Amino acid sequence: MKKTIHIPIGSQHISLLEPVRFSFECENETIIKVEADVGYVHRGVELACTTKFKFKQVGYVVARVCGLCAIVHSTCYTLGIEELMGIEVPKRASYLRLIANELDRIHSHLLCLSHTAENAGYEALFMRIMKDRELVMEVQEAMTGNRIQFDYVSIGGVNKDMNSELEGVIRNKLGLLHQKVAEIKELFDNNWSLSLKYKNVGVITKEMAYRSSLLGPIARASGVNFDVRNDSDYLPYSELGFKSITMEGGDIHSRNMVRLFELFESIRLIETALDGMPEGEIAAKVRGTPEGESYMRVEAPRGECFYYLKASKGQYLDRVxxxxxxxxxxxxxxxALKGSNYADVPAIIASFDPCLSCTAR
Amino acid sequence: MKTTKELVTLHEIRGAIEGFYDPQIWHFVCINGLFENDELEIQWCFAKIGVKDEWKVFYAKAPGDALLPSLADIMPTARMYEGELRDLLDANFENSVKGMFIELDGLEAPLRIKR
Amino acid sequence: MLKAAFNALKNLFSTPATIDYPFEKSPKNKEARGLILFEEPKCIWCLKCEDVCPPGAIRFTQDRESFDYTYHYNPYLCIYCSECVRACPDSAVALSQCNELSPPTDDKNMNDNWFKIEKEAEESKIAVKELKKIKKEESS
Structure with missing residues (x-):
């Protein structure tokens, strides 16, 4: 008789937010073998970027790779193409890009936290976090003009300037958000279903994290101090005294905690950037065509986002x-799924904050 | 940005990366593939942890239908990129199967298409 | 526990955070980016906006006899990126952006007819180029 049970989950499942399929081999309740299939929403963006769109338009195409981290993709692409064209970006534009990126991180992390709460059976907290997230969305709309697809970054600089009135709005709303996040953090720390239940579930040890080259909040929750904001100088993070957050637990609880502490860090970064906002132009003149190869990374809310660009002095790029x-x-x-209980699967997957539209592009 | 590119042959690549890769110092970023002049160029990209913008890229050139070595036992993440390149670029890595991104009756190696 | 009970009581009597949408208009931010407005008298017909628009929402067709351009704009393709507004030269400034979003419409230039416009935009320019060439040869 066969001793294991085969259980598929996905591609459409009530606990999954996006189309991904896992198939588990379970021994009683314990998972012993996992297979994953991620390519359900492949759209061929890489091909379109090199055949259909000119290099000036590609920034808007890659922004559509993902809805949640749209600005990260366009920032990363733009930084790469600016390096190929040798454009010096004005300091003010760099600061504005950084602020937009951090706002994006705040709203993405809040969304992830709300879903982890929902997967713990805590619908009320889900609603509450989504309500507080509205504060960031309003700030984003006031700053960039759109709520989700910002189209804020363009080659040479940014599209919209900041004024003192807007600065007041941002400071005001982020101050409010700081209080609310502090309350949410207290809940995640003290509430039984969110703290005790989530400890020692889905553990990833430091060695495992290094071995499978993990990235983003997941690696930092396992004690790996790896953050592209430390390792890249293209956005002025080091000028603002950025400190990465690491925790040792490696379980779902520490991943949530890393995200919560990063929210505070992001709010602090935005406020520091507003204090030291340099005056000047917001966009440089763009001339010429790109040539050469560029390797560029930006820290997205979920980890490291990498772009490789190759161009040879044409309107179209050779490879994206x-x-x-x-x-x-x-x-x-x-x-992380291997060896855990089948009942913990939705919580573990949600704690990884998967973004499948990004993944399959 | 400091990028060091090193050309290796397909036979040397395993030894070169085994000797070089220490996950605590270098972060394995991804495997990148290009198709130019009827020749595949495969790049293994690494970035140094804790150092600003330092890159190390191993690259190898091969004819379009060559059997490429799989490095999934050294870096488990490599399995994902190999599967992806198998679908999009028809780069024939060891032990990789088609069908991760594009259905089997879909386009054949879309990234080899030129304008 | 006390705090939770207090919060629950407070929430019982507070107004909902959402709005009563179809009966109440959703709030509009004055900084929001929306539709592109076009002022024909100012336009110098440089076609820079058509070249730069990422989704191809601005198209110009050319008349085969008078060689005049006609401006076509598809508000449902537009992504409100305002790349065209920035591309518009300082001597013209014919394009501007308002904060209205695209309304439901029965404009007959949408859907299949838009594809016809796209095709016509490409073809008419090539045709006019050739017509001009022939004229030049005739005059010389």
């Missing part, structure tokens, strides 16, 4: 290679 954070963390996800 996109590596998105979730794609790199799928092997880690499989490791």
């Amino acid at each position: 290679r996109i590596k998105t954070p979730t794609f790199g963390s799928v092997p880690g996800m499989i490791e």
Whole structure:
């Protein structure tokens, strides 16, 4: 008689937010083997970027790779193409880009936290976090003009300037958000279903994280101090005294905690950036065509986002290679799922904050 | 940005990366593939942890239908990128199967298409 | 526990955070980016906006006899990126952006007819180029 049970989950499932399929081999309640299939929403963005769109338009195309981290993709692409064209970006534009990126991180992390709460059976907290997230969305709309697809970054600078009135709005709303996040953090720390239940579930040890080259909040929750904001100088993070957050637990609880502490860090970064906002132009003149190869990374809310660009002095690029954070963390996800209880699966998957539209592009 | 590119042959690549890769110092970013002049170029990209913008890229050139070595036992994440390149670029890595992104009756190696 | 009970009581009597949408208009931000407005008298017909628009929502067709351009704009393709507004030269400034979003419409230039416009935009320019060439040869 066969001793194991085969259970598929996905591609459409009530606990999954996006189309991904896992198939588990279970021994009683324990998972012993996992297979993942991620390519359900492949759209061929890489091909379109090199055949249909000119290099000035590609920034808007890659922004559509993902709805949640749209600005990360366009920032990463733009930084790469600016390096190929040798454009010096004005300091003010760099600061504005950083603020937009951090706002994006705040709203993405809040969304992830709300879903983890929902998967713990805590619908009320889900509603509450979504309500507080509305504050960031309003700030984003006031700053960039759109709620989700910002189209804020363009080659040479940014599209919209900041004025003192807007600065007041941002400071006001972020101050409010700081209080609310502090309350949410208290809940995640003290509430039984969110803290005790989530401890020692889906553990990833430091060695495992290094071995499967994990990235983003998941790696930092396992004690790996790896953050592209430390390792890249293209956005002025080091000028603002950025400190990365690491925790040792490696379980769902520490991943949530890393995200919560990063929210505070992001709010602090935005406020510091507003204090030291340099005056000047917001966009540089763009002339010429790109040439050469560029390797560029930006820290997305879920980890490291990588772009490889190759161009040879034409209107069209030769190659655009996109590596998105979730794609790199799928092997880690499989490791975390092995040996855990079947009932914990939705919580573990939600704690990885998977973004499958990014992954399959 | 400091990028060091090193050309290796397909036979040397395993030894070169085994000797070089220490996950605590270098972060394995991804495997990148290009198709130019009827030749595949595969790049293994690494970035140094804790150092600003330092890259190390191993690259190898091969004819379009060559059997490429799989490095999934050294870096488990490599399995994902190999599967992806198998679908999009028809780069024939060891032990990789088609069908991760594009259905089997879909386009054949879309990234080899030129304008 | 006390705090939770207090919060629950407070929430019982507070107004909902959502709005009563179809009966109440959703709030509009004055900084929001929306539709592109076009002022024909100012336009110098440089076609820079058509070249730069990522989704191809601005198209110009050319008349085969008078060589005049006609401006076509598809508000449902537009992504409100305002790349065209920035591309518009300082000597013209014919394009501007308002904060209205695209309304439901029965404009007959949408859907299949828009594809016809796209095709016509490409073909008419090539045709006019050739017509001009022939004229030049005739005059010389």
